[in-house]
Amino acid sequence: MKRILTILILGLVLSLSCFSFVLAQERPFKCCKVKHNITQTIGGTTYQVSAGDIVKDPDATPENCPLISDPSEGKPQEHWALFCSLDAIMTIADLINAIAFIISGIVFGIAAILFFTAGGDPNKINKAKTFLLWGLVGVAVIVLSKFLPAFARFFLGI
Numbered sequence: 001m002k003r004i005l006t007i008l009i010l011g012l013v014l015s016l017s018c019f020s021f022v023l024a025q026e027r028p029f030k031c032c033k034v035k036h037n038i039t040q041t042i043g044g045t046t047y048q049v050s051a052g053d054i055v056k057d058p059d060a061t062p063e064n065c066p067l068i069s070d071p072s073e074g075k076p077q078e079h080w081a082l083f084c085s086l087d088a089i090m091t092i093a094d095l096i097n098a099i100a101f102i103i104s105g106i107v108f109g110i111a112a113i114l115f116f117t118a119g120g121d122p123n124k125i126n127k128a129k130t131f132l133l134w135g136l137v138g139v140a141v142i143v144l145s146k147f148l149p150a151f152a153r154f155f156l157g158i
Contacts, residue, residue: 029066029067030057031054031056032083033054033055034050034087040086055074055080056076057077086149086152090148092148096148104138107132111129114131
């Protein structure tokens, strides 16, 4: 069974890597639509971007930024790539947070059911304690995912 699963995973990875040229862009985009409010101080200057703003390279054109139809559209920023990266990290942190929240709720529910139905059986009580511990690990992931953008800013030196 392990061998079949390994072959399936390897086949999926190889097929995705073989066809990645189809999904690859010819050139990277020079803009993004920000989903979060971001305020960042860089070199003594404070930059602010609001959710829904299109942040772009000052020399972006509709050919290298499909979000704009006119070069005067969008908010030209010298540090546009930084804002796009921070927004992507914040979006991933939100996704991790939502998934961990759902899984933690399910695990706490299972632990509660096991505690209520244990009836003094030490094996079921130990199993319920294990589920409770993993639920707490999920809560720790939720808390850490909220700090992920701050960690990224620290390691990027901004």
